[in-house]
Amino acid sequence: MxxxxxxxxxxxxxxxxxxxxxxxxxxxxxxxxxxxxxxxxxxxxxxxxxxxxxxxxxxxxxxxxxxxxxxxxxxxxxxxxxxxxxxxxxxxxxxxxxxxxxxxxxxxxxxxxxxxxxxxxxxxxxxxxxxxxxxxxxxxxxxxxxxxxxxxxxxxxxxxxxxxxxxxxxxxxxxxxxxxxxxxxxxxxxxxxxxxxxxxxxxxxxxxxxxxxxxxxxxxxxxxxxxMREKPVVFFGIIASLFALLSMLFGMPVIDEFLETGLVPRLPTALLAASLMMIAIACLFAGLVLDGITTSRQEIKRLFYLNTHKS
Structure with missing residues (x-):
């Protein structure tokens, strides 16, 4: 035994x-x-x-x-x-x-x-x-x-x-x-x-x-x-994709109307679409930055794990 x-x-x-x-x-x-x-x-x-x-x-x-x-x-x-x-x-x-x-x-x-x-x-x-x-x-x-x-x-x-x-x-x-x-x-x-x-x-x-x-x-x-903590790119990537999708849903009709008439009559909708896209980009960058931090933290934990005497 x-x-x-x-x-x-x-x-x-x-x-x-x-x-x-x-x-x-x-x-x-x-x-x-x-x-x-x-x-x-x-x-x-x-x-x-x-x-x-x-x-x-x-x-x-x-x-x-x-x-x-x-x-x-x-x-x-x-x-x-x-x-x-x-x-x-x-x-x-x-x-x-x-x-x-x-x-x-x-x-x-x-x-x-x-x-x-x-x-x-x-x-x-x-x-x-x-x-x-x-x-x-x-x-x-x-x-x-x-x-x-x-x-x-x-x-x-x-x-x-x-x-x-x-x-x-x-x-x-x-x-x-x-x-x-x-x-x-x-x-x-x-x-x-x-x-x-x-x-x-x-x-x-x-x-x-x-x-x-x-x-x-x-x-x-x-x-x-x-x-969120261990897979930030995937987590914030999902959020970014949702905001980007909403931005396109609101923004495409505004863009089509602008291409046809050269005017943007629905300015609040255009601002909402632009804001949603900015949030999406911010979420994506947040995920990339946090991924670097997560990788460093996992490397430290891994090294500490390897440095601990195994029974």
Whole structure:
């Protein structure tokens, strides 16, 4: 078992998980006794920290709310060769942890995602209404924009290499962090993989912190922001094309009339068309300038990634 030659840390972001955090930590510890155990308590108001300590984990408190803020602290505070991240709600398959870690090591990957596989009879219990459809839609959108072959982009069960963890900027604040985790791997062209894992319903008395519409829109907003930040030429090129098209729609009749009569009777329309074309040109130049900045930023991140000791 190659993972025994590495420091492997279990990192669990959680908020008000109570008894489920105890079950989560103990099940992972049973599946892989070599794990170093860390629970990041995101301002819980229940006995989460006590249950985590009872399970044998070191508890680190994160006062700033939001899973993305917790992930930032995880990668900053934990020093390990391999990071196993899972949610604290006891829904992910702890027994699959060795498969994920072994795949990371054997295939020389930087990230392995535990794709959720749900038995049909418990699908309605494991997911809220619309969650599966929303996951497929958001994952498909990211794959169309950034490429890649992820099938469950929003899974909270992942394994990372050290150089992934130490090169990840962690700018997201909430549940949109999974999107940022995925795009970071795609933009640096890191090797990644997936492993199918069982996903079960939440234990009785445990409630999901994910808001279907609020967090869905936050994830979609993150996708748009990453699209603008990582592919500015394409993003602003689309906007420039739309403004240029509107400019031509308004301007062509004015130009035709001028060619026929030598007059411009519809001056406001002519000014609108000219203004729209100027906006289109400005958007195009903005995309070109930002592309140079993005390229430099990606080069710096890539060099930092390569300079980080690989586990």
């Amino acid at each position: 190659k993972y025994r030659d590495h420091r492997v840390a279990l990192v669990v972001p959680c908020h008000n998980e109570g008894i489920t955090i105890y079950n989560t930590v103990t099940s992972f510890k049973e599946a892989m006794p070599e794990l170093e155990l860390y629970v990041f308590d995101n301002s819980s108001k229940d006995n989460t920290s006590e249950e985590a300590r009872r399970a044998g984990a070191e508890v680190i408190f994160v006062k700033t709310p939001g899973k993305g803020n917790v992930v930032r602290r995880i990668f900053a505070d934990v020093d390990a060769d391999i990071y196993v991240m899972t949610d604290g709600d006891d829904t992910y398959e702890a027994a699959a942890v060795k498969k994920l870690v072994d795949k990371l090591i054997d295939d020389k990957l930087d990230m392995v995602v535990g794709c959720r596989k749900v038995a049909p009879e418990i699908a309605e219990l494991a997911y809220r209404s619309g969650h599966q459809w929303g996951n497929k839609m958001l994952t498909g959108t990211v794959m169309k924009i950034f490429g890649g072959q992820f099938t469950d982009m929003l899974s909270g069960y992942r394994v990372f290499s050290r150089r992934y963890a130490k090169s990840f900027p962690a700018l997201a604040q909430g549940f949109e962090t999974e999107t940022e985790l995925t795009v970071h791997a795609l933009e640096l062209r890191m090797p990644y993989g997936e492993v199918m894992t069982e996903y079960s319903e939440r234990p009785e008395g445990s409630e999901s912190k994910l808001s279907t519409y609020k967090d869905g829109f936050r994830i979609l907003n993150m996708i748009v922001r990453l699209f």
